[in-house]
Every structure is written in structure tokens, then in C-alpha cells.
Amino acid sequence: MANRVTIKSIALDLGISHMTVSRALANSPNVHPKTRDTVLKRAAELGYVKSSAATAMRGDSTGIVGLLLPNLANEFYAVFANALALLCADQGLHLMIHLTNDDATREHLAILRLREVQASAVVMVPAPGAAADLGRGFSEMQVIQLIRTGDHHSPSAALLVEDRGSIGAAVDHLAKAGHQRIGYIGGHAALSSGRHREAAFRDALKRNRLSPDTAVIRLDPPSFEMGHAMCLSILEGDTAVTALVCGGFEISNGALDACLRRGLKLPDDLAFIGYGDPSFYRWIEGGISSIAVPVEELAGKAAELLSREVKAKNAGIISFPSSLTIRKSA
Amino acid sequence: MANRVTIKSIALDLGISHMTVSRALANSPNVHPKTRDTVLKRAAELGYVKSSAATAMRGDSTGIVGLLLPNLANEFYAVFANALALLCADQGLHLMIHLTNDDATREHLAILRLREVQASAVVMVPAPGAAADLGRGFSEMQVIQLIRTGDHHSPSAALLVEDRGSIGAAVDHLAKAGHQRIGYIGGHAALSSGRHREAAFRDALKRNRLSPDTAVIRLDPPSFEMGHAMCLSILEGDTAVTALVCGGFEISNGALDACLRRGLKLPDDLAFIGYGDPSFYRWIEGGISSIAVPVEELAGKAAELLSREVKAKNAGIISFPSSLTIRKSA
């Protein structure tokens, strides 16, 4: 606390009114150039910094943007945060990061905190069991949903990945290679993305005249551990699958880890198609095939929506196409 | 703005003084239990949220912690941020992330922003050319330096990695395997970490009776691209090295990428020892050897220093030992 430099302290120091200081600092035309220079110089000398608490209290935007992510350990989220942080900095926005771990309670708490600091917007990957009465919490905030749609009353926008085509293409690719028994590990039905991806997988199965009964489908709350466990359970099951498709970022890494720890050769022992295409997939086993999600584009769009203060708050649902990257593992 | 719910609006609604509301909300003993319940109930109904701007203006801590990192794309930084974010959430602290891209200007700007919001602390990986006169900027903030020490007047603490032992061990390992010409790519002298690691490399060379002239050392501002370029330059140089040691997180990934793109077999074509040991190193080429840095411990310590409001602001330099993980690549 001590002796913070304020417009008043500068005014006192200069023997003028604090309003003149305020105006000078705000570059108002109504200040004598000479006065303005004096003020600016003294302010710089004293190390004056505007108090954003004070301006926030007056009702000005805080420029704080919340970013709610399941985690930062998965490369997709990290790279998204990276891109968004850079873009936000360019716009003078503050990024406040909260990790939800896909837990509704943590999400709830994070949003409460953002309301306290009067965040002007939130970019969030909605957690599965998101409480519905949270809706009111967003009254003043622009809400941009990412990857999944949550149960919030009226998000300003939803940036989704149209991955049905890629998932279909993945199955087509495997079917054409002769695979009859294909495994799928994905998010559970509490996730909009989980539902969509599973449906895409089943559709593709049917289209390729593969009975769902010959497939092995595992759905649960997504995580690295879940992907790992489900992959093992599939490998150890009595239904021998010859190919595996992953329907989630963390799941993909978990399943891959399970395969490699087991010493499986991809694609000889198992054709593997991951999800999210992190940078290192191209380095593993001659290249891991996977569904690639356009991270930078997503972040770019989010930043764009954040920028225009426009009350065009209803950007609605915006889809970004994913793509299938085939390498050696399938 | 519209109609924010404040203690005054609640007081008006209840026909009591706003002070009673304030006390009730703060769980003061000086409120009739019945009154308190009424207030709490109404506040919940109305969706009241305390304005942190108002309390900040009164001088209370904002609980905002700044995190200045070069980027989030490298797994080390991402995992550190992940761990710290979780720990901070537990302590009710807000994490504000700014990426510096190792650029002094961005760092400067980020710190200015943090001063504006009255951040109570910053955890930062100092950028190379950090302006010295920035020191004043920290007057009110607890500063925790990470990985490197910067030119700031008096950081509250510095959490460093004692990696000289590991770098030495890496060289020992390579020398014992018969390597005579070893390459090293690391950060330039503007970085405290760069200086230390290079010194450790040279010391190890001498200890193993290898002339520095037989080695190829490349130093520059660290980045993925730099690691990539330097690795290529070493591979294409006329001095054929048979082993490579990396002295930086991004450098390591960049160099690895260069090797793999070239189709090099590790360790047959080149013995490779990376830095930072990201999760995926164990999946590549049967396992990439590398110097492992204790991320979680670093984050844990940072969180601990953040917690105790104690004015024991001078934790000084705290070192965390790294370790050498030998896998197949060397």
C-alpha cells in the first residue's frame, strides 16, 4: 500500500487539480499542451500506474477474459491457450486461466471468481455436469463455448469442431484396409462432443456394412487415464479388435501410451487413429495417424469474437472442419 | 451494467442498512442470527457477487497472481502452468497468464498490466534483455523467478534448476560410450541458465579429457526454430559429431525434429540427449534420453511461496536438482 502514486498525488505534487492530471493522462484536447507535458513527465518519473480497480468500479470494462479449460497438460488446450493469450495481449485483454479438470464444481467456482472481477468474457470448454442455474452467472459476460456445447442458457457463441467427416473417413480408411473389428474410445453422452463423435463412428460403421456388434465401443468421462484403461480393457477383451479409433484429446494420448507400453507395433499389431494430432505424433513409430483439429483457427475466431465489442452477441454456432491425417500407424 | 446486485441494493430491498448486509455477508458476530439468515438468503436469491474492484480499491489484496512464461506450447511450461493453476485455485488466487515469447517488450507490457490490476505476485521466467528500470514496477509485488535469474532489483525468490550435475552426467555417459566429438546447443549468455549450462558442458568435457575444440557448441536465443536450425548446421558442418546434448526445452524439441525429419536413427546415427523430458520422449524411437526437470516440485514451491503472506519475502535462491534419464537414444 504505502504511497501509491495516484492522479491526486500527482496533482498535489504539481499544485494543480487532479482533474487536469486525469485529462492530461487521458489525452483530452482540453488541456494546455504545456500542462499536459508537465503532467506526463511527472507521472512517468513517479511511476504512475492507473488503477484498474478504480475504473472498473466506475463501470468501465475490466478487459478481463476468463479461459476455462479442462487442463493445460494436453497439447491441444495448451496450444489453444498459447494462441489466445497472444491474441488477447494484442488487444489489451487480460487472460485469466482456470482449470476445471472437467469438474462442474471447479467450473462453478471459476465462474464465480470471474464474476467477482467483472470479467467481460469467458472462453470455456464446458464441463460435463454443468449446473443449469449457473446461467444467471453469465448475465454480464460474453460466453464463448469451445469444442462442446454446455447447458448454459445462452452462450454468445459456440466454436465447435465438425469432426464427423473425419471420424467417418477414419473408419472408411480402416475398413478399406480390411479391418472388420474396430474399437472406439470416446467421451460419454454427457458431452455433446462425445455424443456426436460416437454417432459419427456408428454411422460410418453402418455405411461400411460393419455390424456394430463386431465393434467395441467404450464411452466414459474422458481423460488420459480413461483412455489408457479403456485401451487395455479392449486389448485384453475376448473380442480381438485389429484397429482403434480415438474420440478425444486426452483419450488419444492415454490409449497410445497403453499401446506403446505393451510394446505393440502400430499398425502391425493394431491400426491406430488418434485424435487432436499433437505435434509429436509425427515423431512416434514413424508417425501416428490422427484426426487434426484446427487449433489456431479456433483461437483466432475466439479472439475475433472477443474483440468486437459489438453487441452482435449472437454469433451462434460456428463449426471448424477437422481433417484426417494418415501416417504410418493406420 | 444495468442493475448489479450490491450490498446497498440488498439493504434497500430488505429495508435495512447496507452495513448490516455487509456484516452479515462477512459473518460478523455482531448481527442478529435471524437478520443474518435473511440477508444471506436474499443475497443468494438475487445472485449477489462481491465486487473485487471495490475491495481492491480499499486496499485489500486482489489475490491476482501473474504468470509470465515464454510460451505454453512447450510441455514444460504448460505442465508448470497446469500445476500452478490448480494450486492457486485451491488458495483462492487468480492466475493471470502472459506470454513473453522471451521478448523484453512483451514482458514489460505484461508487468505494466499486472501493476494496473494490483497483482500481489508474479511468477516469471525472465526474458533475456529485461529492462533494468523495470525494477520499480515490482515495488508492491512479490516476484518469483523461475528457471533463470533476471536483472530485476530484488526478486523475492528464484526457483532454479541445478542441472549442472545432469549435464555433466550426460557428457560422462557419452564419453564412456566412446564419443569423442559431442555437440551442444544451448541458450546464449544473456540467459543465466544458458551461461550455467554451457559452463557445465565445458567442465564435463575437460573432466573427460575431451578438448573443447573437438566439440561443436552453438549458443543463441533459445527457441524451437533455433534448435532445429542449429542441429541442422551441426549435422551439415564439416566437424562430424557423433553425439548431441541439448541445453533448453524448446531447443531440445527443435533439434529432435531436425534429426527425425532427416531420418536419423538414434542413437546409431547420432546419440541424442534432450532437455526437459516431456511426456512423449518415452514414446519416440524407443525412448529419448534427456535431462528431466522436476516440474511439479517447482510449481509446488512457487505455490507455497505464494501462500504465506509472510513478509519472509526473501526466500532467496532455491535449487531443484534435475536428473538424467537414459533411454535408447543415447
Add this chain to the structure above:
DNA sequence: ATGAAAGCGCTAACAT
């Protein structure tokens, strides 16, 4: 147990 007043730093709206 409850209330009234003051002040944190800032700017819009009025003076002058």
C-alpha cells in the same frame, strides 16, 4: 445489534 459517515482512485457533468 444496527446505523451513519468517510474514503479508497477515477471520470462524467457541471461550474468557472
Add this chain to the structure above:
DNA sequence: ATGTTAGCGCTTTCAT
């Protein structure tokens, strides 16, 4: 061009 006043939401201090 410069100054004065008031009020944003909150808590500390001092009444009642």
C-alpha cells in the same frame, strides 16, 4: 483551460 462535485461498492471507525 482548469477546477469542483459526486458517486461507483465496499469496509473501518465511530456513534447510537
